[in-house]
Amino acid sequence: MASSIENNNEKLTLKSSDGEEFLVEKHVALQSTLLQNMLDSDCSSADVIPLPKIDARTLALVLGYCKKHADASSSKQGELNSFDSEFLKDMDMGALFNLVLAANFMEIKGLLDIAAQKIADTIKDKPHQEVREIFHVENDYTPEEEAAVREENRWAFEGFP
């Protein structure tokens, strides 16, 4: 692995679920623990690495994030923070779910965190019925069951809007 970091010009090819190929610099790919482990275990970098669970649109976003973080490692943390907060701004929920799944699969901790945080912020401070509507969660409790769940954790439901 040491040698792969030293040679920044080395590139590898990632293939999205819809067949698009992305040529990526190695130090950018190393932001992903999954890819890092693959490279460590000596999967030949000449081969195309298929990512069957990630579509091209999502993969492009993920690689944009990785590139920024790989290149900026020596620069200011503040700049990265503002990049992160801009990165997910105005992103629709569908894209956000794709992104969180991709980050989880590729094991990119920072990206997983900011995406999860963004989803959590949507849940927080909202009445449960509204959360159900936003995410299209179907309430499959019977009224009796729902009342029982509410009773079990009474404090958690107090003061909810």
Add this chain to the structure above:
Amino acid sequence: MDLDFGRSIDRISKLPDSVLCHILSFLPTKYAVGTSILSTRWQYLWTSVAMLDFNDSELFNKRDRTNGIGEAEVDLRFTNFVNTVLLLSDVSCLEKFNLKLESLCYFGIVKAWISNAIKRNVQKLELCYSARHNFDGQIPIHLPHMLFICKTMVDLRLNGNISLKVPASVWLPSLKILEIKEVIYENGDSAHNLIHGCPALEDLHIFMFYFDKQKVLNISVPTLKRLVLTRLGDDGHLFFSEHKLTVNTPKLEYLVIADDVAVEFSLENLSSLLDACINVGPCFSGSISSSNLLKLLRGIANVKFLRFSSANSDDYVLPIINPLHNLTYLELQNVSDGWNKDLLNVFLEYSPNLEVLVLEGSIARQDRPWSPPPRVPSCLLLNLKEIKCCSCTGGELNVSVPTLRRLTITRFGDGIHDHLTKLVVNAPKLEHIHLSDYVTRVFLLENLSSLLRACLVIGGDCLSPLIHWPNRLTIYDGCISMLLMGIANVKSLDFFSELSDYCLPTFPNLTHLRLGGRNGGWNLKLLNEFLECSPNLQVLTLEENRVPGSTKCWTPPTRVPCCLLSHLEEIRILKFDGDGYDLGVLVYLLENAQVLKKLTIDCQNSTRASVLYPSLWFMYYVYRYVVVRFTCLL
């Protein structure tokens, strides 16, 4: 995964458990448990969330509204909730346990909660009880013994009314971050024992008071990278003979010390130090001794960025120190009566590679003049690129630095030495000058051949002038003419001044000009003179012009200035309000600016914009070749 159905299908519930739990871990536990009501899929998800975050304040805010419930009942509910969560949680490796208590009265159980978290191999523990030092019989939280021998703990933060009684057997082999703020030290060596039981510590924050039992702090941690230490004194206590501070940390990169009370400092082995902010000396009780200062400066000899302040003293024997070869940024900060002049000399003398010098606050002790060092320090001749000097008062200020690129000076009057104020600048490489000056009587600006940009905020408050001389206007305006003559090479000028009559030099290079008022407005007459004296002006920006009681009538120049005929391409009018503004100025500029391409009028915050609209639109139709952009709230 199918995007076409993304609008109506429940995608969140289809996420894997691990991802959903990760999402829930960003919510306070109250909300995470609350999601159990969404659907059966969610009922027990929260029991696998590896971060627990309890905060009693939400509940207590509600107390006012739900008057029927007594405090004991609320306590009981909160306690039951935490107990239930801990009973039902399946997590064996807790990433984070966060407990913020503001008003819980029943503390017996807290110790057991912490023990529970430790048995789950907690990595981050944050405990905060904000009712510290109420001295109203509030019983502090006691920590379980097992906290101090937790093998998995990486990050420990204790804040508030927490009793710190550290056993001799303390051993936290994984701990990297330790924060102890406003806690109660049971013994004189509590903090010391704790710190030295952490062999991997990298980041240490301590906030304590002069009355804490821990008076001698000895921080000798070979792994430490960041140290932030604050010890607050009290002006009622004049002398703290027992307080000492020793830092011995070979890997330390970042150091912040704000210690009001220590009388003895010892900084050793700081060979990795990059960035330090040091504020020392018993602020309220005389001076830090020369030998201590010497020790301090020797200790931080490798530092690159330094912000420094210490209580002022006349008793300095200027210490001879080893040169601070790495120091490129120095900021002397204000303490009560100003930064220390003698210290400045010491730093200049021993910082050969200094590039940026910031002097914040006033010079201390006006009655004793600053005397320059016997020979010019080498940094002033070779390396200094930027000076920022704020609120210097009185006397002469001479900035003659051959390498200087940027200069920022702010001067306020002190009412005593104002008549002596003088500013001398001689800097052939200077590119940017930013001057906010309310007192200077004599400007001598020479050799500013490289100047690109100047921002000048000049003059006293025109409503209550700082200058009360009978012959004020003549002398004062003469000064400003001297100043403008000094910067006549400039390319871009922002000029903010009170109403006065200046005699302007020619600005052969000026392409960008911004005129603005201070406490009133700029003088319309001044506009004429600037247009006349700036033959190559391309962009003109005007701010509001509202001079109380000033002449509103504006007379156009007798002949059209040549910049209007051949160069002026853009006009920006900011904070346009139409009240004091003479529309005639605008019409004249539009009629005569032959190569104008763009006009921007910003009416934001104007209450009268609606009244002005018709006339603005009229102008838009008449001078339609100009791109007009209105930015207006209306």
